[in-house]
Structures are given as structure tokens and as C-alpha cells.
Amino acid sequence: MRNKAVALISGGLDSVLAARVVMEQGYEVTCLYFSSPFSKSYGREELTPAVTVSRSIGTDLRVMDLGQPYIDLIRNPKHGYGKNINPCIDCKIHMLERAKVVMDEIGAPFVVTGEVLGQRPMSQRRDTLHIIERDAGLKGLILRPLSATLLPPTRAEQDGLIARDKLLGISGRSRTVQLQLAERFGIQGFSTPAGGCLLTDKNFAEKLRNLFQDQETITPHDIQLLTVGRHFRFDNGVKIVLGRNNRENHILMALAARGYHLFMPHGFPGPVALFSGTPDPEVMQAIGRLIITYSKQAPGQVRRIRFGSEIFDPGDPLPIQSMGLKKIGTKH
Numbered sequence: 001m002r003n004k005a006v007a008l009i010s011g012g013l014d015s016v017l018a019a020r021v022v023m024e025q026g027y028e029v030t031c032l033y034f035s036s037p038f039s040k041s042y043g044r045e046e047l048t049p050a051v052t053v054s055r056s057i058g059t060d061l062r063v064m065d066l067g068q069p070y071i072d073l074i075r076n077p078k079h080g081y082g083k084n085i086n087p088c089i090d091c092k093i094h095m096l097e098r099a100k101v102v103m104d105e106i107g108a109p110f111v112v113t114g115e116v117l118g119q120r121p122m123s124q125r126r127d128t129l130h131i132i133e134r135d136a137g138l139k140g141l142i143l144r145p146l147s148a149t150l151l152p153p154t155r156a157e158q159d160g161l162i163a164r165d166k167l168l169g170i171s172g173r174s175r176t177v178q179l180q181l182a183e184r185f186g187i188q189g190f191s192t193p194a195g196g197c198l199l200t201d202k203n204f205a206e207k208l209r210n211l212f213q214d215q216e217t218i219t220p221h222d223i224q225l226l227t228v229g230r231h232f233r234f235d236n237g238v239k240i241v242l243g244r245n246n247r248e249n250h251i252l253m254a255l256a257a258r259g260y261h262l263f264m265p266h267g268f269p270g271p272v273a274l275f276s277g278t279p280d281p282e283v284m285q286a287i288g289r290l291i292i293t294y295s296k297q298a299p300g301q302v303r304r305i306r307f308g309s310e311i312f313d314p315g316d317p318l319p320i321q322s323m324g325l326k327k328i329g330t331k332h
Helices: 011-024 049-056 066-074 088-106 125-134 176-185 200-213 221-224 244-258 282-292
Strands: 002-007 027-035 061-064 232-234 239-242 261-266 273-275 305-308 310-312 325-328
Touching: 002 011, 002 239, 011 027, 011 049, 011 176, 027 088, 049 061, 049 282, 066 088, 066 221, 088 125, 200 221, 200 325, 221 244, 221 310, 232 282, 239 244, 239 282, 244 261, 261 282, 273 282, 282 305, 282 310
Parallel strands: 002 027, 027 061
Antiparallel strands: 232 239, 232 325, 239 273, 261 273, 261 305, 305 310
């Protein structure tokens, strides 16, 4: 029977290399990919690079949804945020706590991560690596194969379960060694660094902060809505989201069943709108005018708005500010 290990897989190069280096020492590795609404592939996990890279090294991949507790963690992280709204230390601790459950389940002696000493300024310093181990309840049980020889020996190395001289001593932001190893192992399809995390995106971070300020209870569907369309708020904090293209219009129509009100252009091409509050006549008129503002007009075309079974004329477009609306985010 082969020895077993658990590895965190993001879909990036470092994490899959770490798993592959451990496999070189005869370990059967179970890879864990953690899904959340803050991932660009949320709801389409079969398309994530984690699937491709895990398959390329011949490992099993478990997809685990972090769920509501993760949203609550992002809202109030113990160790704070990075440059945008990314609580990288708390995020890693939370994932490792989940990985520890799987480690105990399959009888693995350690958890593998792709962390590289000094690569990320917040979560991959010596002091923060220690904090992560301590707070995850995995002191001495996290093996970081890419930087292992620069770090204190883990329990697995001390017990002779892993040969330390077959591990690596990579540090810093250069990925030259990793790319060479990827070519050697035939690994392809990995994502760019931080390419899948919306929390590092400035525009998304602005929308999320706004949501945290104005909404006490936040669900995965609320987060998913932040990834789509143009976002506006009324002075009272109630939100409108407009699709920017047909793909986003279809996503918004699908999300309408999650407790939002759907407004659609009637008889002309334009964006659909989702509204999260109470649609009184004044609000309905403002939403209709917003839809028209972001639509192209053809000569002689009559533009009306459909809301449920009701069709109404919202009147002429007005400046957004005069309708009591404010744009959220920068990509409009």
C-alpha cells in the first residue's frame, strides 16, 4: 500500500509542482481544489485549470465548496487584507483546516502546499508561514516541497517519511526553476499567478466593500452577481445591475429567480436589469431610463420596458446622478 498525502491545488504552477515533487517519493496524492463565489470559475469547476493540472500528473481531484463560512471570513478576517480585499493569511488557514479533515480521513501524515518563501508579501513570509501552521492546527504537518530546504524540517522529514535532500530550496518571485520543472514533468494548462481570485481585483474589491457596507446578510448568489454587469446604487443603498452583453443578460435572467426583480427592454435590443429592492413607480421609471441610457436607439424606434406582465414607458434618459444613482466599480 502506497503512502498517502493531501495537496492543495489552485490550478497554478506552484501547487501542482509541489504535489508532483511529493509523488516522486512514492506518495499517492489526493488533490483538493477549494471552490468559492470569489473564484472566476465558480459554478463551472470542471473548467478550472486545477482539473487539467491534476489530470496531467495523474492524481485524484476533490472539489470542495467553502460555502457561507468563507464569505463570513472574507467579511471580517482576523489577519486583515492585502492590497485589495484579499485576506490571504486567513484564506490559507481556512483551507488548511478543511484539508486537515481530509488528511485525517485518509490517514495521510501531512498536507502539501505550493507556497514559496518570499513569493507573496503577505502570506509567504517566514513569520506568516508560522502563523498559518499554528492557527490551522497543523504545526509541523505542512510540507512545502518547493522551499522545504530553506525552512525548518517538518515532522515527516524528522520521522524519515520524506527525504529532505530530494526537496527544493526555491525563494522569491522568479519562476524560472518552476517553469523548468514543469517542462521536465510535462505539466501544462496551469493558470497565471492569482489569475483566478477575484479578491485581488481592484474593481471587484470596490463592489464587494460596497456590498459589505450596505447588506447585512450576503449569500453566494450576491457575490456571483458582483462578477456580472454594470452596478449602480440608489441613495438608499438599493442596487441595480445591468448586463453589458447578451451573455451577461442571460446570467442576470438566470439569477432573477434568486429573489431579484427583472426588468427587460421590450421591442428593442438593450441590457436587462436586476433590482434588489421594492420597485415603486419612481424606482421603476429610473430603472427603465437607465436601461435606455445604455441602449442604442434606431430612428423611429419606441423603447418600452417590461416588468413581469407590465409594459411601461420610462420617459427620456436622464443623467445618472439626477436619478439618485451612483456607479459602483470602475469597469463600466
